[in-house]
Every structure is written in structure tokens, then in C-alpha cells.
Amino acid sequence: VSRFALRGRVVTMDAAFTTLDDGVVYVDGNLIAAVSPHDAPAPQGFAGVTPVDVGGTLFPGLIELHNHLAYNVIGLWLVDRNGVDKRYSNRDQWPRNASYQTNLTGPMKVLSSIPSHVAAITRYVECKALFGGVTATQGITLSSNAGIRKFFIGLVRNVEETLDPELPDAKAKIGDVASKDAKAFRAALLKAKCYLLHLSEGTDAAAHQHFEALTSADPDAIEASLAGIHCVALKAADFKAMAQHKASMVWSPLSNLLLYGETADVKAARNAGVPIGLGPDWAYSGSKNLLGELKVARAVNALQKLGFSDRDLVRMATIDAARILRWDQHLGSIEAGKRADVIAVGGPSADPLEVLFKADESDIRLSVIDGNPRFGTTALMTKLGAAGESIKVGGAARVLSFTNDQPGAPSISLTDATQILSTSLKNMPALAKEAAKPKPAISALAAMDAPPQWRLALDEIEPSGVEIRPHLPVEGHFTGMTVMSAPLALAAALPAVIKPLRLDPVTFVDDPEYIDTIALEPNLGDDLKTALYAAYGRKPTAKPKGKKQPKPAAQPNV
Numbered sequence: 001v002s003r004f005a006l007r008g009r010v011v012t013m014d015a016a017f018t019t020l021d022d023g024v025v026y027v028d029g030n031l032i033a034a035v036s037p038h039d040a041p042a043p044q045g046f047a048g049v050t051p052v053d054v055g056g057t058l059f060p061g062l063i064e065l066h067n068h069l070a071y072n073v074i075g076l077w078l079v080d081r082n083g084v085d086k087r088y089s090n091r092d093q094w095p096r097n098a099s100y101q102t103n104l105t106g107p108m109k110v111l112s113s114i115p116s117h118v119a120a121i122t123r124y125v126e127c128k129a130l131f132g133g134v135t136a137t138q139g140i141t142l143s144s145n146a147g148i149r150k151f152f153i154g155l156v157r158n159v160e161e162t163l164d165p166e167l168p169d170a171k172a173k174i175g176d177v178a179s180k181d182a183k184a185f186r187a188a189l190l191k192a193k194c195y196l197l198h199l200s201e202g203t204d205a206a207a208h209q210h211f212e213a214l215t216s217a218d219p220d221a222i223e224a225s226l227a228g229i230h231c232v233a234l235k236a237a238d239f240k241a242m243a244q245h246k247a248s249m250v251w252s253p254l255s256n257l258l259l260y261g262e263t264a265d266v267k268a269a270r271n272a273g274v275p276i277g278l279g280p281d282w283a284y285s286g287s288k289n290l291l292g293e294l295k296v297a298r299a300v301n302a303l304q305k306l307g308f309s310d311r312d313l314v315r316m317a318t319i320d321a322a323r324i325l326r327w328d329q330h331l332g333s334i335e336a337g338k339r340a341d342v343i344a345v346g347g348p349s350a351d352p353l354e355v356l357f358k359a360d361e362s363d364i365r366l367s368v369i370d371g372n373p374r375f376g377t378t379a380l381m382t383k384l385g386a387a388g389e390s391i392k393v394g395g396a397a398r399v400l401s402f403t404n405d406q407p408g409a410p411s412i413s414l415t416d417a418t419q420i421l422s423t424s425l426k427n428m429p430a431l432a433k434e435a436a437k438p439k440p441a442i443s444a445l446a447a448m449d450a451p452p453q454w455r456l457a458l459d460e461i462e463p464s465g466v467e468i469r470p471h472l473p474v475e476g477h478f479t480g481m482t483v484m485s486a487p488l489a490l491a492a493a494l495p496a497v498i499k500p501l502r503l504d505p506v507t508f509v510d511d512p513e514y515i516d517t518i519a520l521e522p523n524l525g526d527d528l529k530t531a532l533y534a535a536y537g538r539k540p541t542a543k544p545k546g547k548k549q550p551k552p553a554a555q556p557n558v
């Protein structure tokens with residue numbers, strides 16, 4: 001498709017917050033050619049193009065600024081802390097928890113040790129984001145046996161490798177030397193337009209020290225490129241310092257609340273003028289996709305009376321996210337001249353933004369990325385001439401299109417990926433035993449001749465020479481645990497303790513367990529659980545089906 005037009009209600013998210021009750025978005029190649037009321041004359045070149053009625057509201061594609069995609073085959077962790085005080089107070093605590101190792105790090109190491117699973121995992125986790133309206137997300141890093149690293153190329157825009165000279169690449173990993181040396185750290189920040197780094201995850205003094213460390217060696221070390229992920233421990237004065245240096249932050253409320261029982265003081269961040277983006281963090285301790293995280297953000301905003309409007313919250317997932325990436329001239333709103341990243345969301349509501357907050361994945365009727373229809377109802381995709389894999393979302397037929405894939409994208413279908421991964425996760429004990437066996441040595445000569453074998457780079461849990469958070473020193477001590485110093489997963493003991501696991505369903509609407517697991521989470525308040533049931537349009541079941549908890553959390557009172 002090179003030229004087409006989409007008709008529906010249009011929420012442009014432009015500076016004037018223009019909303020057209022019945023508008024048309026004209027797409028030419030990868031760009032939006034025009035946005036106009038349906039009865040206005042078609043722009044030049046579109047005389048013969050009949051607008052396709054999307055039967056819903058058009059929004060800019062959602063941009064998520066934080067996700068550890070590779071791990072999203074594994075579903076929500078029923079957070080536990082070995083029976084003691086349930087809340088964690090900083091991020092160096094939970095990676096040592098036994099159930100974290102048997103549920104996440106262990107299985108991920110096993111899955112990533114099977115080269116044929118790379119395509120299945122990348123296809124699957126990318127679809128999880130895509131089906132939630134996401135058109136740009138953090139990337140998946142692959143590493144080869146020859147020591148090369150590259151980004152996974154797929155359907156959704158990758159903020160870390162855009163392949164588009166007008167969209168600067170964001171960085172999300174810092175060399176482990178630069179992560180510990182103030183001068184090298186600042187030099188690294190200066191090299192990127194946007195540096196997404198975990199910052200002050202947790203509520204205690206140790207979490208706050210990560211921020212103190214940034215400024216202790218050099219008060220100007222915070223650069224405009226810094227986008228701090230989480231920032232839970234930051235105080236109003238810290239956000240003022242961030243704002244002074246034009247730095248920004250990424251909010252992941254559900255993950256923060258699940259682990260720490262508290263989230264970032266986004267009210268103070270906003271009052272200081274810090275731009276805020278949104279990200280689900282990962283399926284293991286967060287929302288399944290950005291659509292879910294928008295529901296959480298709205299519920300937390302209402303309960304904590306933070307004073308954000310619906311428009312502010314949608315901005316975090318569209319134009320403000322684009323601004324943080326320095327992409328706002330090209331993405332983040334539906335405006336002529338911008339890249340054609342557009343989603344169509346169904347569902348009746350007088351209030352246009354309400355449509356997005358109420359939507360689940362079955363309401364995403366169409367997703368266009370860079371002018372390519374990638375996912376949508378069979379009717380819309382057919383009208384737009386986009387063929388592909390037939391799938392079901394919430395029982396309704398959808399088409400997933402791989403047309404115009406970048407060279408190097410995986411060729412596996414979502415159906416096959418789902419089959420492979422659900423089988424492997426079910427067989428996890430046997431696979432763990434296999435993975436623990438010593439491998440036959442390959443001669444150096446044979447290794448040189450073989451094509452590079454790619455695997456997922458599990459930078460978060462394995463030493464790989466890069467870090468996802470700074471570890472600058474305060475008073476001579478490095479802040480926080482690095483991946484290098486983290487205790488290694490159970491390794492040899494793993495086959496004995498690992499259990500068969502469930503593949504996390506690709507959508508909320510096809511996951512009968514998600515919301516009831518939320519209801520069992522020990523660190524979430526009852527009021528938030530009640531609000532999330534309402535936001536997801538579900539009623540609590542009499543007895544939530546979930547993993548057994550020693551002391552079940554109180555049920556929401558609906």
C-alpha cells in the first residue's frame with residue numbers, strides 16, 4: 001500500500017489537542033499527507049482514494065519508553081519475599097529471591113540457550129506490545145557466539161535502532177566502565193539524544209544514593225539526554241535538579257507498586273517540569289502492554305489525587321514520549337508531515353480519550369506503523385490490501401502482516417512461536433536438565449567457519465559488559481549491585497527446583513488469570529485492586545485462581 005486514507009474520529013494529540021469527530025487521515029508512503037474533516041476535499045493525489053472507515057477512534061501509535069521485551073514470555077510474578085516483610089525497598093533485593101530465580105532468571109537462561117528459540121521469543125513478545133497499540137518500544141538485543149551484538153529487527157519501531165536518520169537512536173545500556181566512572185558516564189550521556197537508564201529504583205536510602213552519585217562528583221553530571229526509569233526514591237528537590245538540566249523520567253507505576261508498594265512522586269516531577277514517559281517495565285512485574293499500563297496510571301492518578309488529566313496521561317504514551325526521544329517533529333501526534341504511526345481503537349464512548357482507557361486488545365481495530373498496516377481486523381486489513389497471518393484476539397479474527405519486513409526480521413509465524421514456547425515452558429524441567437549438561441567442545445577452526453549463532457542478550461541477568469543502570473560511587477562506594485556481582489542463578493541446582501511454566505498469554509483479553517493474580521499481589525492496596533478490576537472491565541471471581549500464597553492478600557471489596 002502506498003496511498004490510503006482512514007476515516008473515523010481522530011484524536012490528533014497535537015499542541016491544540018485537535019479532535020475531529022469525523023475526520024480522515026491521508027497516508028502517503030510512510031508519511032501522513034493530511035488530516036481533515038471527512039467533508040473537506042481530498043488533498044492532491046488522493047482523488048481516487050476512498051477513505052476506509054475504521055469504525056472507531058484514531059490515535060497516534062503508542063510509544064513505550066521502558067520494557068524488557070525479551071522476558072515477556074513469562075507472566076506476572078506473585079511477588080513474595082521468602083515469607084518475610086513483603087515489600088522490597090530497593091532493586092538489589094528481589095533478584096536474590098528464590099522464586100525470582102526459579103520463575104524468571106532460570107527459565108530465561110534455559111530458553112535463551114536454545115538458538116532456535118530466538119525467533120519464537122522475539123516474534124511473540126513483539127506481538128504482545130503490538131496488540132496493545134504499541135508502535136515503538138525498547139529493543140531486544142541479540143548477541144552471537146562470535147561476540148557481536150545487534151538489535152532484533154521486527155514490526156514495531158525500535159527506539160534503540162530506528163534505521164531512520166531523522167529519528168535519533170536512544171540508548172538504554174551503558175558500558176560497565178562508564179557506569180562506574182563519573183567522567184566516562186557524562187561523556188556517554190553526551191553522545192546520545194536520549195539515554196534511558198534505570199535510576200533510583202526503590203524507596204530506601206540505597207535507592208536514593210544512585211541519584212546522589214550522579215551529582216556528587218559533578219553537579220552538572222545530569223545531562224538533558226538522561227531519561228531516568230522509575231525514579232521512585234527521588235524527592236521534589238531531585239526532580240527540580242532533573243528539570244534544571246532538562247532531563248526526563250519514565251514512569252512504571254504497576255511494577256513499582258508490586259515490588260515496593262510505592263511509586264514515583266510523579267506529581268513532584270510534573271510540578272518541577274520534568275517530562276514524563278510511560279512504560280510497563282516487563283510482564284513479570286508490570287502490565288502486559290502499554291494499554292494496561294495506561295489503566296494503571298489512570299487508577300493511581302485518581303486514587304492518589306495526582307491531578308493529571310486524561311490528556312496528560314495519553315501524552316505520556318504519545319507526544320511526550322516522542323519529545324523525550326527527540327522524535328516529536330516526526331512522531332507522537334497525527335499531523336501532516338509526520339510518520340504514519342496510527343492506531344484505530346473501537347468501543348463506544350462520548351469522550352474520545354475514554355475509548356483508549358477502556359480498550360483491551362480486542363478493541364485495537366488497526367495498527368499502522370511507518371505507513372504499513374501491521375495488525376487489524378480482517379475487514380480493514382483486506383481493504384488496505386494487507387495480507388498476512390490469520391489469528392484471533394479475544395475470539396475475534398485479526399490479521400498480522402509481515403509485508404515490507406526489514407531484512408533480517410524473523411520469518412516465524414505467531415502461531416508457531418506460541419506453540420514452540422508453550423511446549424518448551426511446559427517442559428522446562430527436562431530442558432533445564434539438558435541445558436546443565438556439559439557441551440561438547442567445538443574446535444576453534446570449526447567455530448570460525450560456522451555462521452554466527454544468535455541468542456538473546458540477557459543483559460539484565462547475565463554479565464555482558466553493559467549495564468542498564470549507573471553504579472557511580474558515593475563516598476568511594478559504588479551504588480547498587482552490578483550484574484557482575486549479582487549472585488548467579490541456581491545453575492546446577494536448577495533442574496531440581498524448576499517447575500513447568502505457563503507461557504504468558506499474548507493479550508489480557510485471552511488471559512483468564514491476569515486480573516485475579518493482580519488481586520493476590522501482596523503489595524497492592526485493596527483500593528487499587530478494586531480500581532483495576534473496574535479499569536479492565538472485570539468482576540472479581542469468588543475465588544481467584546492463582547498460585548498459592550502463604551497468607552493471601554485481602555480480596556478487593558467490590
Ligand SMILES: [Zn+2]
Pocket residue numbers: 066068198229281
Ligand atoms: Zn526495568
